[in-house]
Amino acid sequence: MAEVIYNRVALIGLGLIAGSMSLAMRRAGVAGEITGYARSQATRDTAREINLVDRVCDTAVEAVEGADLVVLAVPVGAMGPVMQEIEATLKPGAVVTDVGSVKASVLEAVMPHIPEGVEFVGTHPMAGTEHSGPRSGFAELFDNRWCLVVPPEGADERAVKRLESFWAALGANTERMDPEHHDTVCAVVSHVPHLIAYTMVGVADDLRRVTDQEVIKFSAAGFRDFTRIAASDPTMWRDVFLTNKDAALEILGRFTEELFALQRAIRTGDGDHLHDYFTRTRAIRRGIIEAGQDTDAPDFGRGNKKGA
Amino acid sequence: MAEVIYNRVALIGLGLIAGSMSLAMRRAGVAGEITGYARSQATRDTAREINLVDRVCDTAVEAVEGADLVVLAVPVGAMGPVMQEIEATLKPGAVVTDVGSVKASVLEAVMPHIPEGVEFVGTHPMAGTEHSGPRSGFAELFDNRWCLVVPPEGADERAVKRLESFWAALGANTERMDPEHHDTVCAVVSHVPHLIAYTMVGVADDLRRVTDQEVIKFSAAGFRDFTRIAASDPTMWRDVFLTNKDAALEILGRFTEELFALQRAIRTGDGDHLHDYFTRTRAIRRGIIEAGQDTDAPDFGRGNKKGA
The missing domain is CATH 3.40.50.720 (NAD(P)-binding Rossmann-like Domain)
Structure with missing residues (x-):
C-alpha cells in the first residue's frame, strides 16, 4: 500500500x-x-x-x-x-x-x-x-x-x-x-478542435440531401472521430468557450484564415498548394507517435477497438 | 475454398x-x-x-x-x-x-x-x-x-x-x-472532415507561441484524432479536392456558416446557443454506435488501441 x-x-x-x-x-x-x-x-x-x-x-x-x-x-x-x-x-x-x-x-x-x-x-x-x-x-x-x-x-x-x-x-x-499559456495551449490542442468537430457534426445533421442514416452508415471515413469528440458533455464545453473566449476566438481566427486559403486553392485548382499543405501535417503526426501519445496501429476508421 | x-x-x-x-x-x-x-x-x-x-x-x-x-x-x-x-x-x-x-x-x-x-x-x-x-x-x-x-x-x-x-x-x-449523390455524401462524411483536420493541424504547426513539442505532448485531448486524419496520403487527398470541387466547396460553405454562428455565440457570451448546439450533436454519435460503426468503449484521447 x-x-x-x-x-x-x-x-x-x-x-x-x-x-x-x-x-x-x-x-x-x-x-x-x-x-x-x-x-x-x-x-x-x-x-x-x-x-x-x-x-x-x-x-x-x-x-x-x-x-x-x-x-x-x-x-x-x-x-x-x-x-x-x-x-x-x-x-x-x-x-x-x-x-x-x-x-x-x-x-x-x-x-x-x-x-x-x-x-x-x-x-x-x-x-x-x-x-x-x-x-x-x-x-x-x-x-x-x-x-x-x-x-x-x-x-x-x-x-x-x-x-x-x-x-x-x-x-x-x-x-x-502559467494560466495564460495553459489557456492558449488548450485552445489549440483541445478547445478549438472540439468546436470544429461539433460544427462538422452539426452540418451533417442539417444537410437534408444526405440522410442521417447515410451519415451514420458511412461515418467511418474521417467523420467518426469527429462524432466521438462532439459527443462530450455540453455543459462542460459551453463553459469552456465562455471562459476561454479570447484564446478560443484567436485560434478560431487563425483556423478560418488557413481554411479560406485552402478553400481558395480548391476553387482555383491549385494542386501544389494543397499537396504542400497536406505533406506538412504528416510530420506532426509522426511526432505524436514518437512521443508515445498514440500508436501507429492502422485502425483509423475502423471499429476494432473493442478488445482494447 | x-x-x-x-x-x-x-x-x-x-x-x-x-x-x-x-x-x-x-x-x-x-x-x-x-x-x-x-x-x-x-x-x-x-x-x-x-x-x-x-x-x-x-x-x-x-x-x-x-x-x-x-x-x-x-x-x-x-x-x-x-x-x-x-x-x-x-x-x-x-x-x-x-x-x-x-x-x-x-x-x-x-x-x-x-x-x-x-x-x-x-x-x-x-x-x-x-x-x-x-x-x-x-x-x-x-x-x-x-x-x-x-x-x-x-x-x-x-x-x-x-x-x-x-x-x-x-x-x-x-x-x-449514383455518382453525384456519392460525391455529396463523401464530401460530408469524409472529404471536408479531412480538410478541416489538415487545417487544424496546420494552425497548430504555425503557432509560434505554442511549441511543436507542446502540441505533440498534449495532443490527447481532441487534437490527436485530427492528426491521425491529417496524416493520410497527400496526393490522394489533393486529387480528391481537385475532382470533387463543387461538393467540397458547398459543404465547406455550410461549415463556415455554422462555425461563424458559434464564433459569434462565443464572442457575445450566448451560452444557451452553445449548449443547444452541443446537445444536438450527441444524437448522431449514439446513432453511429447503434449502427455498429464504432463501440462506446471509453478510449477517446487514450493510447490503448494497441491490443485491438
Whole structure:
C-alpha cells in the first residue's frame, strides 16, 4: 500500500473526472477517506448505489468539513458559486484544487474565496472520454496522461509538490504552466478542435440531401472521430468557450484564415498548394507517435477497438 | 475454398487499397491469378520482395493482358491517363473498376476509354488507414466496411452483381449509389472532415507561441484524432479536392456558416446557443454506435488501441 497523501479528500461534483479520481485514489491508496457531493439528487443516489466514494454528502459544506484536499470537479462556470458556499468551512492548511479545462478565469473566480491559511492550486488532467456522469469513471483514466499544474503567483511550493505527487500516484505525468499559456495551449490542442468537430457534426445533421442514416452508415471515413469528440458533455464545453473566449476566438481566427486559403486553392485548382499543405501535417503526426501519445496501429476508421 | 469470381485480376497501383485487396482476395480464394503494376520502380521492387501479388509487371499493359477484372487503384487524377494506356489491351468481356474516393469525375475521365464489350463499374471501398505504400496493406481492411458501388447509366446488371459479390467476398458490405449523390455524401462524411483536420493541424504547426513539442505532448485531448486524419496520403487527398470541387466547396460553405454562428455565440457570451448546439450533436454519435460503426468503449484521447 502506498503512503496516504491526504487524510480526507472531498470531491465536489461526481462526474467522469471525480469518479475516476476516486477509483484511482483507492487503487493507489493515497487518500484516507473520500467524501463526495453532487448537486443532483439522482447523481448522489447513483454514487451511493455504486459505492463511488466512501461517503456521499447531501451538501457541499458537509463534504468539505475536515478535508485536507478539496477538488472542484464541476463545470468551470460553477466554481465561483461553489467556493462561495464552502469557503467558511475550509479547514486551515487545506488545499483546494480544480480540474477545469480553463485556468485564468477559474483563478479569477476562485481566488477571492480562498481564506488565509488555505492554498489553491489549479490542475487540469488532460484525460476524458465522451461519457459523463457518476457511472462513467474508471481507475485507469489518468494513466500516462498529462495533468497540467497551474499554481497562482506566490503559491506554497510544498503544497504544489504534494499535489503533484498526488496526481502522479493517480497515474498522471505532471507539468507546470502559467494560466495564460495553459489557456492558449488548450485552445489549440483541445478547445478549438472540439468546436470544429461539433460544427462538422452539426452540418451533417442539417444537410437534408444526405440522410442521417447515410451519415451514420458511412461515418467511418474521417467523420467518426469527429462524432466521438462532439459527443462530450455540453455543459462542460459551453463553459469552456465562455471562459476561454479570447484564446478560443484567436485560434478560431487563425483556423478560418488557413481554411479560406485552402478553400481558395480548391476553387482555383491549385494542386501544389494543397499537396504542400497536406505533406506538412504528416510530420506532426509522426511526432505524436514518437512521443508515445498514440500508436501507429492502422485502425483509423475502423471499429476494432473493442478488445482494447 | 470459395469459388473463383475472376480468373485474372490486374491491380494498377500497389498502395494500401490494392495491397489489401490482393491479400483479401487470397484469403477469400476468389481470384485465379493476381497481377500488379505500380509506376514507381521502388514500389514494384517492394511488391516483389513481399510477394504482394502473384506477378508484378513492369508495364500497366502487361498487367492487364488477359485480365477479367482490372482495378484502377491510383489517385483520382491519374485514372484517365492510365485508361488511355491500357484501353487497347483490355480483353473483351473484361470489367474495369476503380477504388477512387470521387465518382462523377472518375466516370468522366474513364468512360471515353472503355471499349465496346468492356464494362466499367466504379467502386469506393470506404476503408483506409493513415498509412500508404505497398507495405501498408492487410487482408482485414475491408471487413465489415462499406463499399459503395457506382455503376454508370446502362451498366450491365450481371457485371455489377458479380463485382458486388467480389467485394462481399473481400469482407465489405456493398451499397449502390449514383455518382453525384456519392460525391455529396463523401464530401460530408469524409472529404471536408479531412480538410478541416489538415487545417487544424496546420494552425497548430504555425503557432509560434505554442511549441511543436507542446502540441505533440498534449495532443490527447481532441487534437490527436485530427492528426491521425491529417496524416493520410497527400496526393490522394489533393486529387480528391481537385475532382470533387463543387461538393467540397458547398459543404465547406455550410461549415463556415455554422462555425461563424458559434464564433459569434462565443464572442457575445450566448451560452444557451452553445449548449443547444452541443446537445444536438450527441444524437448522431449514439446513432453511429447503434449502427455498429464504432463501440462506446471509453478510449477517446487514450493510447490503448494497441491490443485491438
